[in-house]
Amino acid sequence: MFGVRILIVGGGVLGTMHAWQAVQRGHDVVQLEREPEARGASVRNFGLIWVSGRANGAELSTALRARTLWQQIAERVPALGFRPSGSLTVLRTEAELTVANELVARADAAERNTKLVGAQEVREINPALRGECLGALWCDADASVEPRTAQPALRSALIESGRYTWVPGREVRALTDAGVVDDHGERHAGDVVVLCTGAWLGGLVREVAGEVPVRRVRLQMAQTEPLGEPLTTAVADADSLRYYPAYQGAALDELRRSQPQPEVASRNAMQLLMVQRSDGSLTIGDTHSYDQPFGFDVTVHAA
Numbered sequence: 042m043f044g045v046r047i048l049i050v051g052g053g054v055l056g057t058m059h060a061w062q063a064v065q066r067g068h069d070v071v072q073l074e075r076e077p078e079a080r081g082a083s084v085r086n087f088g089l090i091w092v093s094g095r096a097n098g099a100e101l102s103t104a105l106r107a108r109t110l111w112q113q114i115a116e117r118v119p120a121l122g123f124r125p126s127g128s129l130t131v132l133r134t135e136a137e138l139t140v141a142n143e144l145v146a147r148a149d150a151a152e153r154n155t156k157l158v159g160a161q162e163v164r165e166i167n168p169a170l171r172g173e174c175l176g177a178l179w180c181d182a183d184a185s186v187e188p189r190t191a192q193p194a195l196r197s198a199l200i201e202s203g204r205y206t207w208v209p210g211r212e213v214r215a216l217t218d219a220g221v222v223d224d225h226g227e228r229h230a231g232d233v234v235v236l237c238t239g240a241w242l243g244g245l246v247r248e249v250a251g252e253v254p255v256r257r258v259r260l261q262m263a264q265t266e267p268l269g270e271p272l273t274t275a276v277a278d279a280d281s282l283r284y285y286p287a288y289q290g291a292a293l294d295e296l297r298r299s300q301p302q303p304e305v306a307s308r309n310a311m312q313l314l315m316v317q318r319s320d321g322s323l324t325i326g327d328t329h330s331y332d333q334p335f336g337f338d339v340t341v342h343a344a
C-alpha cells in the first residue's frame with residue numbers, strides 16, 4: 042500500500058504519531074481536530090516514557106519500542122524535549138526493599154534496564170533527593186518529553202514534508218464510503234480513516250464501534266513553580282510498586298499486608314510520580330478514580 046490518503050481524527054499524541062508514521066511511509070495525511078489545538082490527555086500528562094513496572098512480555102516490549110521511537114523521532118524534532126534521564130523509585134522500608142529485590146532478581150531486570158542502588162548512589166544520581174531512604178530502583182530506560190509542546194512540534198516537522206495537512210476546529214461527525222463529514226458539513230476524502238479520539242467513547246466512536254472494552258480513569262496531578270535546581274531523574278515513591286504490574290508477587294502481597302497505604306492515599310489510589318519540565322517546574326501526581334460518573338467537585342479538606 043503506497044501513496045494512500047489517510048484521514049486521522051484527533052489531534053492528540055495517538056493521532057499525531059499515526060500521522061508521523063504514515064507520512065514516513067509515503068502516505069498523504071489529513072489530521073482533523075475538533076478543538077483549535079489538542080487539549081485532551083495528551084497535553085495534561087507527565088510526559089513520561091515509562092518502562093519501569095511494565096508487565097513482562099508484550100507490555101514491556103511495547104514500552105521499550107515506544108521509548109526507542111520517541112528517541113529516534115526526537116533526533117529529528119528536538120523541540121519534543123526528549124530527556125533520557127531515567128527514574129528512581131525510592132525505597133524507604135524493608136518491605137519496599139524486598140519488593141525491589143524480587144524484581145531485580147528476575148530474568149527480565151536487564152531487559153528493563155533496572156537495578157537496585159543504595160542510598161548514597163541515590164543522592165549522587167539525583168542530588169535533589171535529600172530525605173532518608175534505604176535505596177532505590179534505578180531504571181535507566183525511563184525518559185520524558187514535553188507533553189504541552191510535543192504535538193505542535195511534531196506537526197511543524199510534518200508540515201515540512203508537504204504530505205500533511207492539519208485541520209483544527211472541525212469535529213468529525215460521520216464516516217462515509219469516501220471519507221468523513223465534519224460539523225461544518227464539509228466532506229474530507231480519504232482511503233483510510235483512523236479514529237484517535239481519546240477518552241470520548243460516545244458519539245462517532247459508539248456509532249462505529251459500539252461499546253468498546255475500555256475503562257476510563259480520572260487522574261489528578263499538580264504543576265508547580267520552577268524548583269530552582271535540577272531534578273536529574275523522574276522520581277517515584279514506593280506506592281508506585283502497588284500500581285504497576287511488574288512488581289506483583291509474594292513480596293508485594295506482604296507489603297500490602299504489613300504496610301497498608303494511609304487512608305487518604307488508599308481512597309484516592311495515590312502514588313507519587315514527579316518529573317521536571319524544561320522550564321524547571323515539576324509535574325507531580327497522581328490520583329486515580331475508576332468509579333463513574335466521576336465527581337468533578339473540588340473539595341478542600343483541612344489538614
Ligand SMILES: Cc1cc2nc3c(=O)[nH]c(=O)nc-3n(C[C@H](O)[C@H](O)[C@H](O)COP(=O)(O)OP(=O)(O)OC[C@H]3O[C@@H](n4cnc5c(N)ncnc54)[C@H](O)[C@@H]3O)c2cc1C
Pocket residue numbers: 050051052053054055056073074075076078079080081082083084085086087088089090091211212213214237238239240241245260261262326327
Ligand atoms: C494525568 C495523566 C497523566 C498521564 N501521564 C502519562 C505519562 O506520563 N506517560 C504516558 O505515556 N501516558 C500518560 N498518560 C496517558 C496519556 O496521556 C494518554 O494515553 C494519551 O494522551 C491519549 O492520547 P490520545 O491521542 O488517545 O487522546 P487525547 O489526547 O485525548 O486526544 C484525542 C483528541 O481527539 C479529539 N477528538 C475527539 N473526538 C473528535 C472528533 N469527533 N473529531 C475531531 N476531533 C476529535 C479531542 O478533542 C482530542 O484532542 C496520562 C494521562 C493522564 C490523564
